[in-house]
Each structure stands twice: as structure tokens, then as C-alpha cells.
Amino acid sequence: MGDLPRMKRRTRQHQAIYDVIVAADRPLLAQEILTLAAGAVPQLSIATVYRTIKALQETCTIKAVLLPGQNPRYEPADHSHHHYFQCRQCERVFDVGTCPGNLDNLVPSGFTLEDHEIILYGRCCECSTGQEQATRLVR
Amino acid sequence: MGDLPRMKRRTRQHQAIYDVIVAADRPLLAQEILTLAAGAVPQLSIATVYRTIKALQETCTIKAVLLPGQNPRYEPADHSHHHYFQCRQCERVFDVGTCPGNLDNLVPSGFTLEDHEIILYGRCCECSTGQEQATRLVR
């Protein structure tokens, strides 16, 4: 898929985990990474997933995506500023490319705005159309 | 301060917890509620705080405010739709009254937008001016 950041040794596990995160078009939970990467390395351990996530974060290869009340998800760090959409049915989180921009007018006077986060909730494309009970999270 | 929702008995603890949440101009953590309400009921237990929070939520008197990667905060449920500003120095969370409104243009085609959340980060009024290391959370 691409190049791993330098770790002392190149292993099938690292490569599988990295590939899965890069190939996904959305941020993944640790458990999703495990499930998906286990396709390439069947006996993959959750401990290895966490260890690799940590290493990839330290080299700024991936970054954590935090949503209120939920476990962290991970996506490649090279994405530019963007926001997230979570489907209330399948619970998957999708990147939303655009950003409304200037939000200074929301801030009370005297406050200094440095950053912002926008999270949209609703139904994703698949879950908007069919009313079939979608498989959650991984597919 | 005001009236508590009906619980079978009226206690000093319930009243103190309710008063603190209503008097605060911002959402409070369970620990902040404990610290503040302990002013009125010194030996107040965190268990009672959690029990009362749950009861107040069930009667829709208060609601939880969830921010990414953080413990729930609580505020009166009668506030209208609004958003939040978190100070990166003192970590307190403030309500932001206004809302930019229509965000439909952010959503990919095929997706259905039902709701949204906006979280602003920066420096609050107090922490913007003085560079004194502010006491965190409760004051």
C-alpha cells in the first residue's frame, strides 16, 4: 500500500495494520482495525493493534479522531482540516471535506478562538436509502 | 434556588446538587458538582452525586454535555439549542448561545443530516487576559 514509518523491523502485522488504516475511507476504531487487519494476519492480537497505533501516532503517520462519548478512531494524519459525520444507524464515521470557515462570530467577547470541531449526525448514504438493518461498524 | 423534580423525599443533598447545577453558568463535571455542593453539605458522597444526576436526567431536569475524550458534564435541560466553548487553559466549558444554522451544504449527497454539534476551543475571557496560571475547573 505504502511505506511504513521506520520501526526497527518490518513485520506482517505492522504492514497489515497500516494498510487497513490507509485503505479505509473513514476513521477506524481499534476493534475495526483488528477485525479488518485480521484478514491478512488471522491470529492478530489486539495488543499488537494498540502497540502499532501508538507507534504510528508517535511518528505522526496517523492521528486520533475523538467523538463525544466514544472510543478513539484513527485515520492517516496527512488529511487536511475537515470534520466528521456519524451515521446513527451503522455508527460509522465519515470525513466531511468542507468546513464552513469563520466561526469568530459565535465566540463571546473577550474569548479567543483557536480551533473548532464540527460533528454532524444523521444517516449515511447506505442507511438513508434501504431500511435494511445494516451491519454495524465493519463491512 | 428552585424546585426539585419530585423524588420521594426532599433532602439537603438533592437540593444542594440541584442548586449548584442551576446556579452554574456552564456545564459541570460530576467532580465539580461534588466539590461545589460540598460547600452546603460537607460530607457529600460522590455516590450521591451520581445517583442524583441520574434521577435528574430521568426527569429531564438536566442533560449531559459530552465533549470528545472527556467525562460528561451536566447542565439544566431547559436551555435551547446551543454549542460549547472549551478553554484550553482552565479546561472549563462555556455555553455559546448562537448557532451558525444551516450546515446541509457540508453533507455529502445521499446523506441525511439530522443534527450537529459544534465545539470551539481557545482561551476564555479570564485566561485570555491575565497570563496567571488559572486554577483549573472549579472556582
Added chain:
DNA sequence: CTACAAATGATATCGCATTCGCAATAGCGG
């Protein structure tokens, strides 16, 4: 004032995501 049951305080316990410990496995330089 009494009696009963709701509520409390203190602390043990749970749930669960994440990390640790360690023996076994497997990159990789030579």
C-alpha cells in the same frame, strides 16, 4: 413522637478500554 422506608456515606465492585509481563516467534545483519 414513632415507625417505616427512602436516601446517604463509605467502600467494594464492576465494566471496559488499554497496557503489561513474558515466553515464543520471527526479522535481519552478518
Added chain:
DNA sequence: CCGCTATTGCGAATGCGATATCATTTGTAG
């Protein structure tokens, strides 16, 4: 092909917010 050691898998341990347990306290109806 060897040998060293980074890495892995597995299961146990941890951290911590939240909840359960239970003896004691305290509203409150009567």
C-alpha cells in the same frame, strides 16, 4: 544458515469512571 533481539500473542493486570452493597441516617406520613 545463525544468532541476536525486536516483536508478537496471550492472558493477566491496570486505571478509572460509574455502580452496587449495606449498615446507618433521616424525611415524612400518621
